[in-house]
Each structure stands twice: as C-alpha cells, then as structure tokens.
Amino acid sequence: MSRSDYIIRRIGMAALTVVFAVVMNFFLFRVLPGDPAKAGIRDPRLTAAAQQSIRERFGLDKPLLINLEGNPFDSQFFRYFGNLLQGDLGISYNFNRPVADLLRERLINTVLLVGVGEVLAIIIGVALGLLAAWRRGTAIDVGVLLFGLFTWALPTFFLAIILLIIGSTFLGLPVAGIRTAGGASDPWSQIVDVGRHMMMPTLTLTIILLGEFMLIMRSSLLEVLSEDYILTAKAKGLSDWVILRDHAMRNAMLPMIALIALTLGFTVSGSILIESVFSWPGLGSAVFEAVGRRDFPMLQGAFMLFTVSVILANTAADLLYAALDPRVSV
C-alpha cells in the first residue's frame, strides 16, 4: 500500500468516525432521563399548554426517528442532522441563544488556556525527560523522576485549589474569570489583565500534563539510546549532540506524538475541572453549567465539539507519525 493510500484511508476513517459520533450523540441525549421541556424552566406552575408550546418551539413534539404520518424525514433525528449540516446546533435552553455562537465564544477561551498549557508542558516535559535520560542515574534524573511521578499522581482539582490559594493570597493574582470587570480599555492593559487571570489555570494544566510527558520522554529516549544504531552513530565519529539530535530524538519522539495528540484531544474537554475551579469561561465550565440546567442542545453541541476534536487530533497524530516513521503503512 502506498503512502497516499494510507493518508486517504486515514482521513476516510476519521470522516466515518465523525458521522458515527454524530448519530450516537443524538441518541445519547434522547435516552437521558428528565423532560427537557420542564428542565428549561424550573417552575412548578408551568401549565400543560405552556409545556406544549415549548415542545413545539424546540421540535420535541416530532417523532424521534422517522415520521410515519406525513413526510418521513420530518423527525427529530433528520432535523438535527439537516441543521447540523448548516452549522446550526440549536438554541440553548438556558441562554436562549444559538449554541454555535455560545460554543464559539467559549472555545476561544479554552483554546487559549489549553493551547498555552499544552505547549508549555510539551516544551518543559520533553526538555526535562531528555535531560533525565541523558544524565541517567544522576541526582537530576532522580529529581525529574520523583517530580514526574508526584505531579502525575496529583488530582487536578486539588492542585488547582492549592494554586488558586497561593496565587490569590501571596501573588495578588485574580481569583476567577478571564477579565476584571470595568478594567482599563486599552489593548495592552487588557492583554496584561487576561494574562494575570490565565497564569494559575495555565500553570495547573501545565503541571498536570508535565509529569506524563517527562516520564514517557525519558523512558522512550532511554530505550532508543540503547539501540544498536546509536552505537553505529557513535562509531561513525558523530558528536554526542548530533547523535542526540539526528538519531535519538526523532525516534524517541514517535511515542510522544501519540501521547501529545491524545492529551490534546482530551484537554479540550478535560479542562472541565480546572475551568470550574478558576471559573474560567471556557467549554469545560459551559458543560458543567449545562449539565446542572439540563441544557440539552448546549451539551449536544459541546459533546460534538469534543468528539470531533479528539478525532481530529488522532488523525493528525497518525498522519504525522506516518511522515516521521517510514515503516508505517507498508
């Protein structure tokens, strides 16, 4: 099988997975207990007529799968599918605004937090893992190992609360949110303001991700350094640095890429805990609120975004892997 076949097959598989996820996503929310028509407005005095009008407004009066009376496609499922194709994810029960707009606003905040945290964790994790493997058995190695195991085992919410306390009490950093209400309006002070808000949530995410990156990088590099081709490279008269750069790093990065893609896919959803603790207005806290309010369209939209981001990250990892390792796909 040629490389282009491999790429086409991977992308095809990803598209198929997205379709499957979209279908699953629809049914998942239909089997949940609780009546969304009542959940939206928490008022026991809600009349039957009012409930009925809410149902009609959100299309919940239609049959689930196939409309047996009239147009067979006039059902909840096909309306969901059709709207989705037009980028319409429905109206949030809670905010009474299009879900797509809400998600877009929240996504930017989450990407900002996760993006910076992830990049920092990758850089620091790879660097420390590399250093530990290169100085195997020294105090540096032991220190990195202990730090890695400790942070890997640390519960996210616990670290978040500790850092929240430290940040607010000792460093004078803001406690919650992304902006100071009524702060200065010039762009520079706004950037500084967002940066100050970001500091502790980002640090939490970085530390949580760091341990795993360090440990995997260390063990991966140690394995590669014991390979025969490293000895060949040394016998060729290459310097330690060139061996590390041209022979060890590339091979050692292969397992890292899979790991990075995996965490990248999950951090979009996985920052729920961090966003909740720091009241960061991102996707995670949006999901948290939506669950509490039975805001089904919002949840449905968010779940779809999570699924698609996981699938995208995995496909990107597969393609990158194929580009780096010639053995893939043959």
Add this chain to the structure above:
Amino acid sequence: MLLDVRNLTTEFTTPEGARLRAVEGVSFTLGRGEALGIVGESGCGKTTAMLSLLRLLPAAGRVVAGEVLFAGDDLLRLTPAELRERRWRDLSIVFQGAMNALNPVRSVGDQIREAILAHMPWPRDKVGARVSELLELVGIPAWRAAQFPHQYSGGMRQRAMIAMALACNPQLVVADEPTTALDVMVQAQIIDLLDRLRRDLDLAMIIVTHDLGVVAEACQQVLVMYGGRVAEHGPVERVFAAPRHPYTQMLLKAFPTIEHRGAPMVGIPGSPPRLSDLPAGCRFHPRCPLAVERCRVETPEPRAVGEGHVAACHLV
C-alpha cells in the same frame, strides 16, 4: 604494522560496585591487508575486546590496562575530539546487520552520506556519487539509496552496513558477527564480499565470529578466546592443522567439516564461566579433560609453540 594491541584489559562495574574482568591481557598485531578471526563461545569477551579497542564500551565498562597502537598512536589515550576525528576515517565497524545497526527512520543513503560528511566537507554531488559508488561496490543498485532499512533484506542490510563502513576509506574494518542471523547462501556472499574488499582495498580486518568456516575462508590469523583471555593465537593453517590448546582442539571437533564427513561431532560439555564466578588457575580447567592439579591453581601465560603461534596452556 597497522594495529598493535598489547595487554588489553577491560573491567565492568556492576550496580552493586563489584568489578568484573571481561577481557584480560589480550594482545595481537595486524598488518595491512591482513584479516584476523576472533572465535570462542558466547560470553568469552570477543565483542567486549573489540568495543574496548574502538572505545565504544557502555558506561559501566572501562579499559583498565593495555595499549591499542594504531599506526603508532595509542587510541586509548586520544582526547574525545581526536578520537571522533579518527573514527570511521581510520577504523570502522560493521555490526551484526540483521539487528538494528541502521537507524530505521532514515534512508540508507542518508546514513552513508552522514558518515562521509562527518569527516569530509565534500560538495553535495560528490557525496551522492560516492554513496552510489559504495552501494554498487557491495552489489546494491544505487537507486536503493533512497530506501529505508526495513525495505532491505537481511543480507542487503548487512551489505549496506559494509558499504557504510567503507565510506571514508578506513584502513581497518572490525566486523562483529557479520554473518550471524543470515541464511547460509547469504553468509557465503557476505564472506566473499569481505574477502574481496580486503584484497582490493588492502584493508586490515578483524572478524568476530562463532563460525570457524568463516575464519578458515577469510582470515590469515585466528585468535581463540576463552573466559576473557587468549587461549590460542596464530596463523590459521597452523592453528587449524595442529591446535595446541585443549579448548581449540575441542572447538574444532565440535565443528562439522566436509573432509571429515562421517566423523562424529563432539560438543564441549558445560558452558563458559560467568564473569562473576571465574575459576582459579586456568579458566578452562573445569571443562578440560586433560586438567591436572597445576591447572587449578596457576594461571597459564601465553607461550610460543611455533612461529607466530602461542597457546596459554600448562601442557604445551
């Protein structure tokens, strides 16, 4: 004299701090265009001796005594920078190619190119031409330079490794079990190739092997190692025709030959000593049928038993 190894002695330090002597007092000399075969069972220190003289030992290993004079300079006393410069230019090594001796994620041509450029600042097209020339020298079509090691067969990988070893026109090539894990036809091709290259390029060669047939076919000298020490060393015809050390005698009997078809093959009972548990006296005495009291207490030093022929045994 191209290579003069004197009293090479290597120790490994275990994680518990114990020091194990893997190679002790190995000496030999090698001239241009000459091939030396080093034989012995697994764990006798053959590969360790080679890695010691190339200074490629793992971190736990250290050469504690001896000299490796290459064209007059002691390789063991070069600074790391001097050593890097001489590696591959003066002496190169062919590892067992069926294993991961070539980097799996870089093309074969790229890895040969790297070896050339590490030592010679040649322009791009000249390096490319040299890579093609080298591959064709070992019988690989030049277009396969762009391919990766996994696209090669085991024999081709071994030949590519040999081509790479020749990249900088070295004077000495060390081949560590170049035919292990290859099928018999391919083994013969590799040995023929090494022998031809030795003649054509006037290369000195050290071949570490389990295969006495390889030594008979491609080497002029043979060095038999046992328990990290030299058991017997001399010209191939002499040693094979009249082995003096009991270990060499038994090793030869354990190997089938066409001439003695029908003669039973006799294995050597027992196994080589563990480094952590070396016997006193002659290291071979627990397995030696001729051992006398003296062998149990006194270590035999190599002594001349003929022209250029030494054996380390009290009974010779």
